[in-house]
Amino acid sequence: MATAESPISTGxxxxxxxxxxxxxxxxxxGIDLSVxxxxxxxxxxxxxxxxxTLLRCINGLEVFNEGTLSVDGNPLLHGNANAMRTLRQxxxxxFQGFNLFPHLSVGRxxxxxxxxxxxxxxxxxxxxxxxxxxxxxxxxxxxxxPDQLSGGQQQRVAIARALAMExxxxxxxxxxxxLDPELVGEVLRVVESLADEGMTLLMVTHEMSFxxxxxxxxxxMHAGRIHEVGPPEQLFGAPQTAELKQFLSSIND
Amino acid sequence: MVDFSIWDIFRNLLLAARWxxxxxLIAFVxxxxxxxxxxxxxxxxxxxxxxxxxxxxxxxQGTPLLMQLFLAYFGVGLFVNVSSWISVTLALTLYxxxxxxxxWRGCVASVHKGQWEASAALALNLxxxxxxxxxxxxxxxxxxxxxxxxxQVIKGTALASVIGFVELTKAGTMITNATFRPFTVxxxxxxxYFALCYPISAWSKSLESKLHGHR
Numbered sequence: 001m002a003t004a005e006s007p008i009s010t011g012x013x014x015x016x017x018x019x020x021x022x023x024x025x026x027x028x029x030g031i032d033l034s035v036x037x038x039x040x041x042x043x044x045x046x047x048x049x050x051x052x053t054l055l056r057c058i059n060g061l062e063v064f065n066e067g068t069l070s071v072d073g074n075p076l077l078h079g080n081a082n083a084m085r086t087l088r089q090x091x092x093x094x095f096q097g098f099n100l101f102p103h104l105s106v107g108r109x110x111x112x113x114x115x116x117x118x119x120x121x122x123x124x125x126x127x128x129x130x131x132x133x134x135x136x137x138x139x140x141x142x143x144x145x146p147d148q149l150s151g152g153q154q155q156r157v158a159i160a161r162a163l164a165m166e167x168x169x170x171x172x173x174x175x176x177x178x179l180d181p182e183l184v185g186e187v188l189r190v191v192e193s194l195a196d197e198g199m200t201l202l203m204v205t206h207e208m209s210f211x212x213x214x215x216x217x218x219x220x221m222h223a224g225r226i227h228e229v230g231p232p233e234q235l236f237g238a239p240q241t242a243e244l245k246q247f248l249s250s251i252n253d
Numbered sequence: 254m255v256d257f258s259i260w261d262i263f264r265n266l267l268l269a270a271r272w273x274x275x276x277x278l279i280a281f282v283x284x285x286x287x288x289x290x291x292x293x294x295x296x297x298x299x300x301x302x303x304x305x306x307x308x309x310x311x312x313x314q315g316t317p318l319l320m321q322l323f324l325a326y327f328g329v330g331l332f333v334n335v336s337s338w339i340s341v342t343l344a345l346t347l348y349x350x351x352x353x354x355x356x357w358r359g360c361v362a363s364v365h366k367g368q369w370e371a372s373a374a375l376a377l378n379l380x381x382x383x384x385x386x387x388x389x390x391x392x393x394x395x396x397x398x399x400x401x402x403x404x405q406v407i408k409g410t411a412l413a414s415v416i417g418f419v420e421l422t423k424a425g426t427m428i429t430n431a432t433f434r435p436f437t438v439x440x441x442x443x444x445x446y447f448a449l450c451y452p453i454s455a456w457s458k459s460l461e462s463k464l465h466g467h468r
Contacts, residue, residue, distance in 0.1 A: 059374055081378060088376035099371035103389045112385060113375035158371075165375060 012037045012168055012200050013058060018067035020053055027053050028064065029224040035169070040201045042211035042232075045221035046247060051204045054221070055171050058202065059091040060084050072168045089117060092162030096174040098154040100146040100161070106133065107142040110161045117165070125164075132160040136190050152183030159190055170194065172203035208251055212236055220244050257432045259441075266441055269424030273449065276410040276420060279342050281403060284349020291354040296361060297379060306354065313351030319412050321348055326416040337416045345410070352402055360395040361387060393464045400457035404450045421445060 011034035020028035027050045035041055043051045056062040057069060060076055069076040072090040077083040101109050110129040114120045120128075133139050136156035146154055155175055162170060172191065176184045188210050195201055195214050205211050211218060212232045220228040220235060222243045228235055239245045291309070294302045313321065325344035329335050364387050372386040414423035425442040429435045 061370055061373065085376050085378060088374060091374070093371075093374040095367060095371060097365075097367050099365075099367035101368065101371070101386055101390075103393075113377060116381050116385065117376045161375070 010037075011035050012039075012072055013202070014068075014070045015054075015058075016068045018054070018057060018064050018069060020050075020057060020062060020064040027224050028057070031067070031226055033219070033226065033229075035200060035202065037168075038198045038200055039217065040195045040215045041203070041217050041219055042215035043202065043204045043219045043221060044206075044208070044211060044247070045227075049221040050224045051219075051221045052173055055093075055173050055202060055204050058169070058171055059088055059093055061093075085117070089165055090168045091171060092165055092167035092169070093171040094155070094158050094162055094173065094175045096177050098146075098151070098158050098178070100154055100157055102146050104146075105142070106138070106144050106146060106149070106157050109146065109157060110164050113161070114164050128164060129160070132163050133157070135163075136160045137186070150183060151179045152186045155179065155187045156190055159187075159194075163194075169200045169202065172201065172205070174204050174206065176205070176207060206251075208236075220247065222247070257428070257434070259437065262428055262432065262434075262438055262441055265428055266421060266424055266438075266445055269419055269421050270445055270449070272413075272418055272420040273407065273410050276341065276345065276413055276418065277403075277407045277449075280345035280349045280406045280410065283342060283346030284353055284406075287346055287350035288353030288357065291350060292357045292361070293383070295354070295358060296383065310351045310355045313348050314355070318344070318348050318409050319415065322412055322416055337418065340416060341413050341418065345406070345413075348409075349402075349406055353399065356398045356402060357391070357395055360391040360398070363394050364390045393461075396457055396461050396464065400453060404453060407449055407453075408446060 013033070013035040015031055015033040018028055018031040019026065031054060043054065045051045053062055057064050058071065058076075060078065063078050071087055074087040074090060075083065076087055100106075101112065104112065107126070107129050110132060111125040114125045114128065115122070130139065130142060133142055136159055138153060138156055138160070141149065141153065141157070146157065149157065158175075175191070176187050179187065184207070188207065191201070191203070192210075192214050203211075203215075215232055217229060218232045218235045219226055220243075222241075227241055228239065228244050235244065236248065239248055291306050295306055321344045322341065325347075326335070326337060326340040329340060329343070368386055368390065369382065372382045377386065410420055411422035413420055414426075419427070421442060425438050429438045432438060
């Protein structure tokens with residue numbers, strides 16, 4: 001049924017009526033969200049509000065129970081390995097814990113997926129990996145092992161690795177939460193440059209000032225629902241719901 | 254009465270050692286292949302596989318190898334006439350595979366969940382995930398317990414004497430009966446087992462440091 005998705009809906013990410021349960025606990029209670037190409041979306045909310053789960057539904061790391069989801073016109077069909085492989089080539093993801101492959105060098109981390117999935121030639125992937133590492137400021141680390149790098153450097157490698165698949169959408173799941181404070185800036189600068197270049201970004205973040213500065217739209221989630229959506233000035237300046245007011249005051253403490 | 258020199262004892266034991274080596278190889282190869290197949294079926298989460306395989310593992314871990322050899326020999330013999338070769342191959346393969354699949358499952362489980370997620374997010378399929386991301390990391394962890402178990406299997410092949418194999422231990426007993434020099438014979442026997450097992454343990458150590466070497 002999801003294959004009949006009409007191309008008229010112009011959003012690059014289309015989420016309709018998404019529900020997700022862990023056992024009897026419903027963590028996403030009907031999410032509708034349409035993300036335009038090039039849009040930068042920051043998802044905020046208390047822990048347990050379902051924001052990470054929502055993000056992880058977009059590339060199928062979590063299986064949802066009801067609703068439809070498509071990325072770049074590719075419907076998400078659980079249990080269909082080919083459809084998942086196609087969809088995931090359009091979605092990159094960066095994790096809180098970096099998740100670099102520890103047994104591979106930095107260069108090989110970046111080259112693995114393009115080589116296997118896109119069947120690119122070795123020369124092309126090497127050149128692309130070098131270019132991407134240079135872009136995140138780590139050109140000289142091509143042959144380094146991940147555990148020789150700082151957290152901030154590892155996260156920038158993870159960004160290069162995701163970009164190597166040339167995704168249409170990039171998901172960032174609290175990507176600075178595991179970093180020492182002095183390393184947060186170098187990662188956020190890379191993300192900001194991606195936003196400036198027109199990458200579609202969905203990020204779950206606790207960096208409110210960053211969310212305010214970079215995002216086009218802010219999504220506030222509470223108890224499994226999207227409570228408020230709008231430009232950052234509007235949500236920060238004139239919150240409409242009591243939940244958002246309370247959330248904003250709690251983070252300003 | 255014939256006089257047995259130490260060399261005679263040693264020579265006869267060496268001849269018998271061929272059987273021990275052969276039985277061990279059967280167990281390693283057969284058990285390794287079946288164990289790996291079971292592991293993959295488990296990881297692929299085929300319907301009902303986990304229940305069946307964990308019952309299989311419990312069955313073979315919870316009964317003595319000796320009993321399994323008897324069952325494979327006499328039990329199968331009730332229906333078809335089997336050679337002791339087939340019985341011993343069957344019993345050793347099943348026994349070894351049950352232990353290896355469980356050992357390896359633990360090694361795969363020790364790889365951080367984030368590695369599965371990161372490789373899935375990069376659109377790798379299950380085969381590619383196992384071959385390029387999970388497998389190499391699980392392998393590093395798997396070497397010591399796998400080799401430890403294989404050494405147990407080498408010593409366990411002694412039990413195959415009960416269904417007619419004259420391998421090391423059985424040969425030792427027979428030579429003792431002929432020579433009346435149990436201490437000499439069993440000392441040679443122990444030496445021979447050690448000579449089989451020690452190189453494997455040593456190789457495991459070097460492999461381990463090689464696998465961790467390029468960190």
